[in-house]
Amino acid sequence: MDRSIAPDYNEIDRFDLISPQYERWANGMDVFVFDGGEQELLRIEWIFENHYLEGKSPIVNLALSSQLLEGTHSMSSAEIAEKVDFYGAFLRPEYSFDHTSLVLFTLTKHLGKVLPIVREVLQQAVFPENELQTYIRNNKHSLGISLRKNDFVARRLFNKAIFGSDPYGFAPVESDFDTLRREDLQRLYQQQLCPANCKLFVAGKIAREVMPLVRDHFDDLWGGKTMLPSRSQVAERSFLHSVDAGKLIYEEREGALQSAIRLGSLFIKRSHPDFPAVQLLNTILGGYFGSRLMTNIREDKGYTYGIGSGIGSLQHAAFFTIATEVGVEVVGPTLKEIEKEIKRLKEEPLEADELSLVKNYINGTILGSLENVFSHADKFKQVYFQGLDNSYYDYNFQVLRNSIPMDVMETANKYLDFDKMVKVIVGKY
Amino acid sequence: MVTFDRFVLSNGLRVLVHEDPSTPMAAINILYNVGARDEDEERTGFAHLFEHLMFGGSKNVPQFDTALQRVGGESNAFTNNDFTNYYITLPAANMETAFWLESDRMLSLSFSEKSLDVQRQVVCEEFKQRYLNQPYGTAWLRLRPLAYQLHPYKWATIGKELKHIEEAKMEDVRSFFNRFYNPGNAIMVVAGHVTTEEVRKLAEKWFADIPGMDMPQRHLPQELQQTEARRVTFKTDVPANNIYIAFHMGDRLSEQYYAADLLSDILSRGTSSRLYRRLVKESQLFGEVNAYLLGSLDPGLFIVEGKPLAHVSIEEAEQAIWGELEVLRSQQVEDYELEKVKNKVESTMTFSEMSILDKAMNLAYFELLGDAGLLNAEVAKYRSISASTLLEAAKQIFTRENSSTLIYLAENHDGQKHSA
Numbered sequence: 001m002d003r004s005i006a007p008d009y010n011e012i013d014r015f016d017l018i019s020p021q022y023e024r025w026a027n028g029m030d031v032f033v034f035d036g037g038e039q040e041l042l043r044i045e046w047i048f049e050n051h052y053l054e055g056k057s058p059i060v061n062l063a064l065s066s067q068l069l070e071g072t073h074s075m076s077s078a079e080i081a082e083k084v085d086f087y088g089a090f091l092r093p094e095y096s097f098d099h100t101s102l103v104l105f106t107l108t109k110h111l112g113k114v115l116p117i118v119r120e121v122l123q124q125a126v127f128p129e130n131e132l133q134t135y136i137r138n139n140k141h142s143l144g145i146s147l148r149k150n151d152f153v154a155r156r157l158f159n160k161a162i163f164g165s166d167p168y169g170f171a172p173v174e175s176d177f178d179t180l181r182r183e184d185l186q187r188l189y190q191q192q193l194c195p196a197n198c199k200l201f202v203a204g205k206i207a208r209e210v211m212p213l214v215r216d217h218f219d220d221l222w223g224g225k226t227m228l229p230s231r232s233q234v235a236e237r238s239f240l241h242s243v244d245a246g247k248l249i250y251e252e253r254e255g256a257l258q259s260a261i262r263l264g265s266l267f268i269k270r271s272h273p274d275f276p277a278v279q280l281l282n283t284i285l286g287g288y289f290g291s292r293l294m295t296n297i298r299e300d301k302g303y304t305y306g307i308g309s310g311i312g313s314l315q316h317a318a319f320f321t322i323a324t325e326v327g328v329e330v331v332g333p334t335l336k337e338i339e340k341e342i343k344r345l346k347e348e349p350l351e352a353d354e355l356s357l358v359k360n361y362i363n364g365t366i367l368g369s370l371e372n373v374f375s376h377a378d379k380f381k382q383v384y385f386q387g388l389d390n391s392y393y394d395y396n397f398q399v400l401r402n403s404i405p406m407d408v409m410e411t412a413n414k415y416l417d418f419d420k421m422v423k424v425i426v427g428k429y
Numbered sequence: 430m431v432t433f434d435r436f437v438l439s440n441g442l443r444v445l446v447h448e449d450p451s452t453p454m455a456a457i458n459i460l461y462n463v464g465a466r467d468e469d470e471e472r473t474g475f476a477h478l479f480e481h482l483m484f485g486g487s488k489n490v491p492q493f494d495t496a497l498q499r500v501g502g503e504s505n506a507f508t509n510n511d512f513t514n515y516y517i518t519l520p521a522a523n524m525e526t527a528f529w530l531e532s533d534r535m536l537s538l539s540f541s542e543k544s545l546d547v548q549r550q551v552v553c554e555e556f557k558q559r560y561l562n563q564p565y566g567t568a569w570l571r572l573r574p575l576a577y578q579l580h581p582y583k584w585a586t587i588g589k590e591l592k593h594i595e596e597a598k599m600e601d602v603r604s605f606f607n608r609f610y611n612p613g614n615a616i617m618v619v620a621g622h623v624t625t626e627e628v629r630k631l632a633e634k635w636f637a638d639i640p641g642m643d644m645p646q647r648h649l650p651q652e653l654q655q656t657e658a659r660r661v662t663f664k665t666d667v668p669a670n671n672i673y674i675a676f677h678m679g680d681r682l683s684e685q686y687y688a689a690d691l692l693s694d695i696l697s698r699g700t701s702s703r704l705y706r707r708l709v710k711e712s713q714l715f716g717e718v719n720a721y722l723l724g725s726l727d728p729g730l731f732i733v734e735g736k737p738l739a740h741v742s743i744e745e746a747e748q749a750i751w752g753e754l755e756v757l758r759s760q761q762v763e764d765y766e767l768e769k770v771k772n773k774v775e776s777t778m779t780f781s782e783m784s785i786l787d788k789a790m791n792l793a794y795f796e797l798l799g800d801a802g803l804l805n806a807e808v809a810k811y812r813s814i815s816a817s818t819l820l821e822a823a824k825q826i827f828t829r830e831n832s833s834t835l836i837y838l839a840e841n842h843d844g845q846k847h848s849a
Contacts, residue, residue, distance in 0.1 A: 001634065003489040003533055007525035009500040016453075038451065039782050069700070077710070081701035086769045088776030107776050134710060141716035141738055145668045148564045255666070257562045258554070289503070290494050302550025305558045325558050357499045364501020368518050371452045372783045 012363040015397070017390050018376040020201075025219045028196035032380070033211065034203040036373030040108040042204035043374050044214070046122060047101040047381075049315075050167070051192040053184060058170040059177065060184045063135060064192070065095035067185060068102060070131035072120040077131055080117060089114045091121075097168055098315040098385065100192065108207060115217040122193060123222060127185045136177045143174060150253060150260035150426040151325055157249050158262040161422040162319050164243035195222050199384075203377040239317040242266045244422050251426045259331045259427025263338070264321035265420060270313040270386040276399035277411045278311065278320075284358050284408065285309050285345060285416075286322055288365075292341045293322065301337065303330045315385060320415075328428035335423070345412040349405035359400050366393070430805055431788050433618075434625040435796075438632060440641030441613030445792050445801055446628045447620035449785055455521040455621035458789040459531055460797055462616075463609035464511040465588075466581040466649060466727070474588020477508040478552050478597055479605050483515065485544030488537035490530055500526045508586050511726045512797060518786055521622035525631055532635035535615065538606055545599055552594050556587050564667050565837060575659050576675040576730055576833040579650040611642045616796045620789040652677065652728065658829045662836040669716070669736050671837040672746060676731040676826045678722070681798060687814050688822035689722055689731050692757060694770040695819075696720035696733070701769070703753055704735070714741045714749050726798070731826055743836060757823040761816045774811045 020032035053060055069091065070077040084091045087110040094101045102122065106114050146152045156171035163169030195218075202214060242265045253259075268274055279287075286293040286309025293307045307324035326334045369375050383392045433447045465476050483506065484493050497504050502519025517527045560566040569585045577583035588594055617636075619628045655677055679685030697704045697720040704718045718735030733754070737746035781787045795804040825831075 003529070003536075006496060007523075007529050009523040009526055010520070012501055012520055036451075037783070039779055041776070041779055041783075078701065078706055081699065081706075082769075085699040085701040085773060086765075088772035088774075090776075105776075105780060107779060134713060137713070137738065138709070138716045141669060141736070145564055145736070148668045150562070257557045288498065290492075290498050298551055299547060302547040303554070305551055305555035325554075325562075327554055327557065357495065360501045361498040361503075364498075364520055365503065367501065367520050368454050368503070371454055371785060374783065 011360060012367055015366060015370060015393060017370065017379060017393060018373065019390060020377070020380060025195070025215070027219060027222055029198045029200055029218065029222075031200045032202070032377070032384075033206060034201070034373050034377045034380070035206040036203075036376065037205050040205060040207075042104075042106055042108055042111060042202065042210065043377070044104045044106075044118075044203075045101055045201040046118075047099050047199045047201065048193050048197050050098055050100055051188065051197075052167055053188055053191075056184055057172075057176055057179065058167040059172050059180060060188050061100065061167075062095055062172065063132070063180050064185050064188050065093040065100045066135055066139075067127050067132060068093045068121055068125055070135075071126050071128045072124040073126060074124070075117070075120060077128070080121065083117050084114060087113050091118065097312075108205065108210065111210065111213055115213060119217045119222070122218075125189060127182050127189070129182050132180060132182055132185070136180055140174045140177050143172065143177075150256065150258065151323070153251060154260035154262040154323070154424045154426040157251065157424045157426070158264065158321065158422060161244035161247060161249055161424065162242045162264070162266060163239070163317070166237060166239070168314065168317060169243070201377050201381065203373050205373075237316045239266055242420070242422050245420045246422070248423045248425070250424075250429055252429075253427050256328055256427035258325045259328050259425050259429060260323075260325050261331065261334060262321060262323045262424040263421045264309075264319055265417070265422060267311055267318040267320040267415070269318040270383065270392070271388060274411065274414070275313070276396040277403065277407060278415050279396075280358065280362065280400060280403055281345070281408055281411045281415070282309055282311050282320070283362055284350065284354070285341060288358075288361055290357070290361075292344070293338065296341060297324070297326075297334060297337050301330075301333070303327060303334050303337075313386060331425060331427070331429045339418045342412070342416050342418045346409065346416065349409050352405060355403065355405055355408065359403070362400060363397070431782060431792060433792055433801055435801065436625075436629060436632075438612065438637050440637065440639055441611075442632070442636050442639075442641075443616045443796060444628065444632050445616070445618045445796060446623065446625040447618065447785070447788055447792060448624060449620060449788070450622050452621055452785055453521055454518055454785060455524045455527070455619060455623050456516060456518050456786040456789040457524070457527040457531065458514065458516045458618045458620075458786070458793050459535075460616045460618075460793040461513045461515075461610060462614045462644075462797060463513055464509055465584060465586040466510050467609065467647070468581065468584075470581070470584070472593055472597065472601060473584045473590075474552070474556075474586070474594045475597060475601065475605060476513055477586050477588070478548060478594055479602065480506050480508045480513050480515075481548040481552055482544055482602060483534055483538065485541050485548065486539040487534040488539065490533050491539075493530055493534065496530060497526060502526065509725075510582055510586055514790065514793065516786060516790065524619070524623060524627075528631045528635040531617070532639065535610060535612065535636070536639045538610070540599060540603060540606075542599065545597070545602060549594055549597060552587075553591055556591055556594065560585075560587055565671050568671075568673055568835060568837075571661065571663070572673050572675055572833065572835045575661055575835060576677065577652055580652045580727060581649060582725060582727065582729075611644075612636060612639050613641050614644050616793045618789040618793045618796070618801075620785040620792070649727065655831050655833075659833040660836070661834070662838060664838040664840060667837045667839050669739065669839050670743060670746070671736050672734065672743065672750070673835040674733045674747075674750065675833045675835075676828075676831050678729055678731045678822075678826050680728045681724070681726045684814070684818065685822050685825070686722075686729070687810055688818050689826060691767070691770050691774075691811065691814055692819060692823055692826075693720040693722055693731065694773060695757070695762060695766060696753065698770065698773060703756075704733075704750075707753065708735070708749050712749060714738060714746055718750070743838070747834070754823070754827040758820070758827055761820050764816070767816055767819070771811055775808050778808055
């Protein structure tokens, strides 16, 4: 056997995506059901698009999600926690740029026991004052600790520099927590966490009794008393360019051994026809272990433990970002190398070999990200919330297959502009 | 239930196969039975540095990752005090590439000077990023040598100090490879859309000609029974006070391990747990507080860690933690609460069966413990622990003489830091 010859391999030519069963229930809720897997378990997500109270800071939204499980008309915070834990379930609120969600993981055999808890939480949360005060105190405490982490601070400064005063750029300071009022949480809860603003995702092995149970708890008994705000009440959010485009933002940290670096700009969303092309470009530049940035800045220079780039595609905007932490003595050289790598992509067509490697790599990771029914649901959500459907993945596959080195170069020239990127450095420079 | 087949090649390589046709992917996990505990005390951090070098190319594969990415695969690894674990996920149709890559680096690593130079630097940056440049990042560098005086668990996997990594030499790399990286010291698990027959053929084809070696027995110095409380306090530039208390406990296969794990769940798993309810929510002494095991194979540590709020003194905070430990030492846990933490163990084990990589890693880990089949007995083992066993374990573990306490005092922690 000749070990120097690599084994043959197959190109990936298809993805079998699980498409959801879709229903709209009478109370206005959109329901997506993904059936698959062998384990007797379920993940159920109630996902609500973020609304913002007029004249109030998005701290209310942050607090709303954290306080959801802190009490209902008939259950205290302790009782909710006790019941959920007793059934071995995991119930947690999540807050992201666009959504506030409640996520439940449970063994199917306990579904009937945990759904009533979730129903209470979503229909009768009361936001007790003492719990809110605990939240405020503990979050001020933990914020103080996080603010000593350079990468945490860099991310905040970056978001602010890209999105300015829009909620996407919001980074709370201690005094924001003091503005929290129970009435505001209640108001936002009424306005936002209603069936008409809810997308329900159920994933797992869907035994016969599952959906009737879910329906019992969330259709008939969850009325549509609340209304979505009309279009005119929702402020138009438009983003033309990064608020601080091209700016260098430096926050010095005494005694830092490393500096956190973050640079980037506003970008195109997944719904843009060029998105597959920019995603390919991003992967080449900094999206995988063998990327240009990793190869140069970690594997050749040893400046960092890791460097990567990514695209965040949100509902109202998108951003591109490169992030790393490097020794304080090599901040300048790192920035130079990043600039050089972007320039190379714009000026030199890449080798066909590198391009085919990256294409195969991307297809492999897509295939790998479809390993269980939860990930099928995640793949769907990723496109659905951008107004797309699973056919996006076919389109993506086609664009990838047809891309040639010149396309990558063109995309780099169209979308990457080092000079206009926001550059954030926290540490020493 | 994770089913598996097992066979052993003539050179000693153990191979386990878990067939899961529901995914198009395969996971190949190779665990080498060598970790930071096998290091020379004057050259710590070496097992982990070596793990980095395993990606630096081998005789017939100049670039490990490139060859894998080309066929749609991904790879990574981790090192801990006990072992080093490498894993690959890739489309099952391209599984053979993983066999080619893993067998080549097991047979003949490249020992490239460039790779050693760069990875020394990369690991030093990792050291800074995760330990030196983070608030409390040095905790493990301080707590381990406090709790352990003889056993090599007294140093962290990353190493005692940057200097040890900076001084690593190629001859050390070679001898480490020759000593620990051979088929008899490895466990390979292949999981996913594969069959045992295919795996057997490929394993024979790629691994059978790698020479086997007898592995020397491990003779690690064992820790003596601790007889008095140990304590270190650092007044330093951290954002808030922080308390760590470490207690010695049983090894991974002892009944006490399972009891201790359930005790840690009772104390701090989920928002209904005792420390969270009583010390964060009710008495409002802590911003956060946790209890967990380090999970090592040799006799390990039970850790309680908490950050008291600014107005709370260290004495009051420590007393509150000890108060909860005292309750566990003196009062048997009620059936309801015991049932609760056992239910959580069961659901967590079930959820971990959703991922072929998790399954592959778990099988390798339990095979290292003696038998991969132990994985499927875990839930029953937890279920069999009684309240009186918990009480007994709590009595043995939570004593002052068995404790090592590490305190970080914030230099400006004076109770008035909340001025706007």
